[in-house]
Amino acid sequence: MPSSETNDAAFPAILGGTPIRPSGPPDWPPADPALREVLLTLGESGDWGRYHGPYCERLQQQLMDYHDSAHAVLCASGTVAIELALRGLQVGHDDEVILSAYDFKANFQNVLAVGATPVLVDIEPDNWNLAVAGLADAVSSRTKAVIVSHLHGGVVTMSRVTRFAEEYGFPVIEDACQMTGATIEGRRAGTWGDVGVHSFGGSKLLTAGRGGAIISNRDDVVQRIRLYSQRGNEAYPLSEMQAAMIIPQLDQLDVRNARRADNVQVLQDVLERFPGLKIFQNTNHPTESQPAYFKVGLQYDPDQFDGLPREFFTAAMRAEGFAFDQGFRGLHRIHSRRRYRSVGDLQHASAADDGVVVLHHPILLETEQDLRQVSLALDKIRDHATMIQEKASIPTEPLKDST
Ligand SMILES: Cc1ncc(COP(=O)(O)O)c(C=O)c1O
Known part of the structure; x- marks a missing residue:
């Protein structure tokens, strides 16, 4: 290949040309003075090493305020949050859970993990997110819940989902792991369902490397989730250090x-x-x-x-x-x-x-x-x-x- 060609900015970088962005994609998470400050404070106070403390409490309260919800439960990941939501809703053997056939793999796995059967519905042709019309054919006497994810900037019409679910008498889990802070039909993503779920994984909009949260107004569901997670020790914890790192990001x-x-x-x-x-x-x-x-x-x-x-x-x-x-x-x-x-x-x-x-x-x-x-x-x-x-x-x- 002629060198003039390989050096040409108009030649694809994958074939040896000069990349349009030689430095590559921007880093995530970005360097942030507010987070540096938190790390220094934690290092000096020793709070980073605590099981429980003010940062988890504060994050929990801020998430409740942000979502105008009665409860926010912090946990280890978005994946665990979905599993806990299913357990809190008492989904188990012989039950069916409806979800989109194009969704995060762990959502399917979580349904299996609690002993239930996933029921897959198709997606909309324009935004490739769950087709609400598909719920009517998916519902059965065994339906125990639906998991609705908003994926890749596509949103699902939650008013239609909740109306349908109410009519048939099963609860809704809204997976907002990709949509933290979004507004869906005038409400915060994660507040439409009986349970809403967020992720604080490494690539997410709010990140602590790992982590998740459950948002709900249902006392009974949250009570069951807390009972399941509390084993003398917290089985799926979010640490003080993680909580402290998320708080300044939530502000932004x-x-x-x-x-x-x-x-x-x-x-x-x-x-x-x-x-x-x-x-x-x-x-x-x-x-x-x-x-x-x-x-x-x-x-x-x-x-x-x-x-x-x-x-x-x-x-x-x-x-x-x-x-x-x-x-x-x-x-x-x-x-x-x-x-x-x-x-x-x-x-x-x-x-x-x-x-x-x-x-x-x-x-x-x-x-x-x-x-x-x-x-x-x-x-x-x-x-x-x-x-x-x-x-x-x-x-x-x-x-x-x-x-
Ligand atoms: C839609 C959706 N749900 C759940 C998760 C799981 O979150 P986590 O990576 O925190 O386990 C992800 C992660 O990307 C996701 O995209």
Whole structure:
């Protein structure tokens, strides 16, 4: 390959050209003086080594205030939070739990963990999130709960979900792990269900490396969750140090989420020229919602990139310094048919399994100019799609903390 070509900024970085962002994606979590201050204070006071203390209490109270909820239970992860929610709702053997066929794998696993059967429904064609209309065919005499996740900037119409669930008499778990701070139909994400769940995992909008929280107004459910978790010692704890690190981030959450949403609009504008990449559209959703963006979900159409397979596309974008990745696997495609029941042909979930591309959120706190550079990378990749497919080798290394 001629060196003038490999050095050319218009040549794809995955083939040896100069990346659009030589420094790569922005770090997450970013360096933050407020967090440095917390760490110094904890180091000096020794509070970092305590089981219980004022930071967990304060975070709990702040989460209750933020969500206007009666309870906030801190726990070890979003995954555990979903399991505790199921246990708090007394889901167990012979029960069924409805969820979307395109969802976080652990949600499916948690249903199995409590002895119940997942019932998979299809997703909406525009935002690839749970299709509420599918609930009617999924419900049975064994239905004990529904898990509803808002994924990749797509939102589910919770007023319809809760209306349906009330009619049939089963509770709702709202998985807001990707949506902390979002507004769904005028209410905070996580407050629509009987139980709402957040994650403070390493890549999340509020991070403590690990951690989670359960939001609820139901005294009985929270009581059961506390009883299950309390074994003389707390079985799924969030530490004082983690709580102390989350508090200053919670203070900044709304401002940061607004900035992210503005930058998604910039990205939307940039992508007008690229019909092969379509941001999840909440077309049929009421307007008084503002998604939070942990990932920006996009529908990838290889035909618009000369047949370039999705894994080559994401690898090429990463080489340019943009944290693109493939989405989740469809739950029906990675589990034995014996493990679940499903409704319909799950055609949109299959399309999502094949075609979701996500952009991780850290770049959404950068400048408009940074977002506009995405188009430079896309031009390069579209112009060299055939060559990329023939010559590129794809790194197998996953993105850091990218669940
Ligand atoms: C929708 C959803 N639910 C649950 C989780 C689990 O959260 P955690 O990583 O804290 O276990 C994740 C993590 O990415 C998620 O995306």
